[in-house]
Amino acid sequence: MRTFGFSEFLFILEAAKWTVALSMIAFVGGAIGGLIIALSRTSNNNVARLLSGAFIQVFQGTPLLLQLFLVFFGAPVLGLEVNPWVAAGVALILNSSAFLGEIWRGCIQAIPSGQWEAAQALSLPYVSRMRDVILPQAFKIALAPTVGYMVQIIKGTSLAAIIGFVEITRSGQIINNATFQPLIVFSVVAAIYFVLCWPLSLLAARMERRHAAALAR
Amino acid sequence: MNYSFQFGDVFAAWPLLLKGTLNTIELSLLAMLLGLMLAIVCAWGKTAGPRPLRWVINAYIELIRNTPFLVQLFFFFFALPALGLRWSAYAAALVAMVVNLGAYATEIIRAGIESIPKGQIEAGLALNLKRHEIFRFVILKPALRTVYPALTSQFILLMLSSAVVSAISADDLTSVAANLQSQTFRSFEIYIVVAAIYLLLALSFSALFRVIYRLALNYPAGR
Numbered sequence: 001m002r003t004f005g006f007s008e009f010l011f012i013l014e015a016a017k018w019t020v021a022l023s024m025i026a027f028v029g030g031a032i033g034g035l036i037i038a039l040s041r042t043s044n045n046n047v048a049r050l051l052s053g054a055f056i057q058v059f060q061g062t063p064l065l066l067q068l069f070l071v072f073f074g075a076p077v078l079g080l081e082v083n084p085w086v087a088a089g090v091a092l093i094l095n096s097s098a099f100l101g102e103i104w105r106g107c108i109q110a111i112p113s114g115q116w117e118a119a120q121a122l123s124l125p126y127v128s129r130m131r132d133v134i135l136p137q138a139f140k141i142a143l144a145p146t147v148g149y150m151v152q153i154i155k156g157t158s159l160a161a162i163i164g165f166v167e168i169t170r171s172g173q174i175i176n177n178a179t180f181q182p183l184i185v186f187s188v189v190a191a192i193y194f195v196l197c198w199p200l201s202l203l204a205a206r207m208e209r210r211h212a213a214a215l216a217r
Numbered sequence: 218m219n220y221s222f223q224f225g226d227v228f229a230a231w232p233l234l235l236k237g238t239l240n241t242i243e244l245s246l247l248a249m250l251l252g253l254m255l256a257i258v259c260a261w262g263k264t265a266g267p268r269p270l271r272w273v274i275n276a277y278i279e280l281i282r283n284t285p286f287l288v289q290l291f292f293f294f295f296a297l298p299a300l301g302l303r304w305s306a307y308a309a310a311l312v313a314m315v316v317n318l319g320a321y322a323t324e325i326i327r328a329g330i331e332s333i334p335k336g337q338i339e340a341g342l343a344l345n346l347k348r349h350e351i352f353r354f355v356i357l358k359p360a361l362r363t364v365y366p367a368l369t370s371q372f373i374l375l376m377l378s379s380a381v382v383s384a385i386s387a388d389d390l391t392s393v394a395a396n397l398q399s400q401t402f403r404s405f406e407i408y409i410v411v412a413a414i415y416l417l418l419a420l421s422f423s424a425l426f427r428v429i430y431r432l433a434l435n436y437p438a439g440r
Contacts, residue, residue: 057416058416060419061377061415061416061419061420062377062412062415062416062419063377063378063379063380063381063391063412063415064377064378064380065380065381065383065391066380066391066408066411066412066415067412069394069404069408070405070408070409070412073398073404073405073408074405074408077220077405078220079220151282151283154285155283155284155285155286156285158285158286158287158288159285159287159381161287162287162384169285169287169288169291172288172291173291176295181299182291182292182295182296182298182299183296183299183300185296186288186291186292186295186296187292187296189288189291190280190284190288190289190292193283193284193285193288194280194283194284197282197283197284198279198283201279201282201283
């Protein structure tokens with residue numbers, strides 16, 4: 001029987017790059033989707049508001065694990081090849097679109113109505129009103145919660161282990177099955193996640209404090 | 218798309234799905250209750266306790282909030298028995314959920330406690346209330362009222378993340394779904410139905426929390 005040594009540690013550590021890669025995919029895709037959702041939620045178009053509202057309700061009201069299963073088992077229904085990479089990527093992108101969309105909707109709506117009215121009074125078209133007036137200001141408010149949400153994404157990627165995607169958690173399971181030393185294996189797994197997530201949490205908290213201090217001034 | 222949906226097998230298994238749903242509800246309610254109690258104790262420790270206690274509570278919060286729930290679950294289910302603690306998947310799942318919720322809820326309640334103006338606590342002292350009475354009526358209740366929306370959405374997130382405990386077969390709704398899936402191979406249909414049940418549960422819980430607010434916390438407050 002194998003015992004937990006340096007090579008086992010390296011095996012888990014190396015899987016961290018897949019966790020990071022999957023997190024990046026989820027974040028970039030989720031940011032694009034989230035922006036669309038946030039803009040639809042704040043638009044004047046009833047249909048866009050209704051659809052994006054339903055999207056958020058569905059993806060915030062069902063477990064991420066079930067979303068992952070639905071994409072993973074739903075892809076063959078649509079005649080697509082099942083691949084843990086694609087399934088995990090798509091499910092995490094959809095999920096983070098809903099959450100980031102809702103966070104950013106709040107940030108957009110936090111911009112004082114005077115700003116909207118001023119942009120309208122200057123007769124700026126919608127694109128310019130958003131791009132030049134509202135979004136840059138909303139961006140400042142959104143930064144801290146967005147960094148905080150990145151921690152949620154990294155933790156969420158651990159669920160991909162359940163459909164067989166080899167990232168930190170799955171590689172921990174594999175090593176645990178070979179060594180039967182769950183205490184040390186899962187401590188190492190937890191420690192790697194902690195090292196990935198904690199700096200982001202600290203950064204988010206710092207940004208929030210600085211933002212609060214800037215507002216109080 | 219030439220796939221014919223067959224929900225027959227899924228609906229035929231409704232007693233199993235019902236049992237799984239009830240298990241998920243029970244697990245979530247227990248975890249909410251125990252997690253809230255843990256969080257109140259930790260929030261008290263963090264705002265009023267001695268320095269070493271605060272340090273321990275901070276370490277607990279940071280550790281839980283920066284690691285995935287699935288890993289915490291594996292830790293409780295696989296690692297602790299290696300230390301000699303034998304328990305069922307259900308117990309391990311419940312403890313993991315309580316510990317997880319406790320960390321998030323502590324931070325939420327602490328924020329509520331810190332929002333209580335000092336004058337309010339001094340007013341309690343002036344009325345000669347005992348220390349525990351001040352904490353309970355002057356600090357905790359208004360604090361819970363202030364953070365109620367954040368706290369209840371954390372509760373619902375916990376209920377949803379309880380699907381993860383199916384990874385250790387804790388007999389919850391998702392475990393039932395996984396079993397059905399391996400018997401009938403109607404995976405897509407099963408997971409659609411189960412996702413719909415979770416959505417219904419999430420909506421019911423938020424309705425329940427609105428009722429609780431109206432019954433317990435809806436009193437006029439001066440500003």
